Amino acid sequence: MTGPTDTPSSAGAGAATAADEAMMRRALGLAELAATLGEVPVGAVVYRTADGTVLGEGFNRRETDNDPLGHAELIALSAAARAVGDWRLNDCTLVVTLEPCAMCAGAVVNARVGRLVFGARDPKAGACGSLMRLTEDARLNHRVTPVEGVLADACGDLLRTFFRSLRSGTGGV
């Protein structure tokens, strides 16, 4: 973090911080791990917004674990809650390479996640701007406006490469 405008605490609701970008690079590394297992490459990190401490991380493990809940976000959120001993994550930022689906966006609301940052959009299932805006629904008891597009090209390229290799039958990346 190189200056006051780069720290999470000084950022506006819609601004990505240097910490967000650093965590997105970490999430991209996790997504690459997922790809080596033949999983759709999505990675997620939960960090304490004030000081950048990583509290939880995860990557998509649905096929490996045969678990419909095996999305990167849920794994990272559950780990973070265990780490802090509280299901309320208001002081935390969730960074994920792909726009969360309805399940994961609902988990963001339930966990009262303070900030949500994602990379690429998911036009087929994204619930944070593409198909709906679940985390901004005024009727729910917690709201968070997502910061989107952080390292979006790298996040999207990883997914495109993965699906291209699936179609060509060469396996994961």
Next chain:
Amino acid sequence: MTGPTDTPSSAGAGAATAADEAMMRRALGLAELAATLGEVPVGAVVYRTADGTVLGEGFNRRETDNDPLGHAELIALSAAARAVGDWRLNDCTLVVTLEPCAMCAGAVVNARVGRLVFGARDPKAGACGSLMRLTEDARLNHRVTPVEGVLADACGDLLRTFFRSLRSGTGGV
């Protein structure tokens, strides 16, 4: 199951079966267990639709486990997926005492749950008829029309009694 009209396989999309009611009574028992832990009393069961085999069950454990994902439905779905060794639960019915929230409704879609049955509506957070109809969204890659109102009075009474005792400071039911 006393006759052909009571079996799941012969039921229409909107009809509750005798098996659904039996499973709802089981889910109510799980919800009562949650209340004894001071948890909001919600219980859930996943059973194989064809033969009524219970594959997973759960009750709300959010406070006990400090887990934002600790809803009855997610616990039951995860257990069922482990039991069958597959994240796809098309052949299964999820029975839950309270209308699922967005997170749990999203999980129903992701797990491709074949049938969804719930008891009482949740006007504050319900995503299967109250605030939205997530499991019926034509843009998502799986849809299920909920069967609602099964033992709704008993399901709702359990919640009302719990919240009344909380307000009066006498703890769980």
